[in-house]
Amino acid sequence: MGFQIESQISSCGGKLLKLQHESETTGTSMNVNIYLPQQYYKEDGAKIPALYYLSGLSCTPQNASEKAFWQPQADKFGFAVVFPDTSPRGADVPDDPENGWDFGLSAGFYVDATQSPYDKNYKMFSYVHDELPNKLDQFFKSTGSESGSTLDFLDNVAITGHSMGGFGAISGYLKQYASPRKYKSCSAFAPIANPSLVPWGKKAFGNYLGLESAQWEKYDPANLVKNISNKGNDVILIHQGTNDPFYKEQLKPHLLIEAAKGTSWEGKINLNLVDGFDHSYYFISSFVPQHAEFHAKNLGLI
Template identity: 40%
Template sequence: MLKRCEITSRSLGNTQTIFAAYLPDTSEYKKLPVVYWLSGLTCTDENFSQKAGAFQAACDHQVVLVMPDTSPRGDGVPDEEPHTYDFGVGAGFYLNATTDKYKTHYNMYDFIVKELPACVEANFPVSAKRSISGHSMGGHGALTIAMKNPDRYTSVSAFAPICNPTKVPWGEKAFKFYLGEDQQSWKQYDATELIADYKGKDLHILCDCGTADSFLVGDVNQLQPLAFMEAAQKAKVPVTFRSDACDVMRRDAT
């Protein structure tokens, strides 16, 4: 069963936001593990539910899927003019903004880590066993959120994630507007920077990136998965890296 829920979010400046939850069929009442899915640039809560074909897997494995929106929306939510796809509405980057223009509404980090799970756990039959996953901008969010909160998640999976946003145009543009000019403050939302100093439990990190991805093979590599893997290897943090050009590689902490 797929449900779409509208709530008033304190984290997002008391705006109305929609999230979707898929509850698999079950023959008995029990609390199920939950996977939080974070979508990418321009997406809403509907993209994954309509395109991923994940509901059968959720039934097979008896997990609940929760799919939030990618940014605050509505009257009074600021943006840049002219609007572009890679910033603002539809592009919240799963961080807490600190600049005056954006700090009231753009707190997707707090929404995903605190407010949304509290709402889900109060209203759906889910356990405290959580995993987090995402694609592109959402992969960036999944990796950074999991590594900053390892006690909250059992695993993290990221598909074509933006792995090193402080070094690529997407991240440089968004972080400047959301976080200001102090580039040192940007590092707290950069998976490559975080894994270099990661000391938490094994999150069973999966990073999956196709070699024909247009944002990987173009003039500018917006994704930077190899920078992430190099940092993980140096830090001896176990990560499974998967691409269509090689077999699965397990980087063990040895």
């Protein structure tokens, strides 16, 4: 089954599409928002690359669509933005037995769960990096564009994210690094940089992946940088606010810098500590222009 277009909203020079589809990977209905920039609607046959934005704990596709202000930057450079959901949802999808907001619904952590009862639905790594891009590619090829423009959801793509989504972006980027369809670039806003060592990560990894550290290391960026070779001059861009209440206990971006020392990623992780900024969308939207330009360069748009 393809996508159902729930609504099309004019935004800046393009349109935000709110889509829904049935996922074989999660076994649930999934929502995803996509911003199609103004270039998509011009009759010049443009090829539009895609940026995947992974949201953080408690978010839906709506949050970043409304608050991050990616649309003006997408129009400026000519890329689409894909906003996946943060977890499977539904009455039969298991949630946090402790009724917390940092695990379960809205907190899928972009891993493929192996532990019952979460292993049935919580397959967010496979969903984000495999099923969703392939289904988007098929859907938009089948619908076509009156302008002659095409959307590239598979090959000329980049990835970014915030908090839990920042972890998901860096983890997915590194795990896909050697694949034929690797992301052209990766950035993150206040990512959970070493989840194996912080409360949010320990809770999520323990419940989704079990208690064996080897299973955690498969997703932890601080481990992946030690085992995946940088093939050139690829750089990961990170911004982190110094007034972020989660900075020192949950996020710890300096641990990723430490882990990269002595590896091919040393000096290739650009951590920008920005004074006075917190963890909110005020922080994210302030630095979206820098991240958009970074990705646009890597996507060949500049």
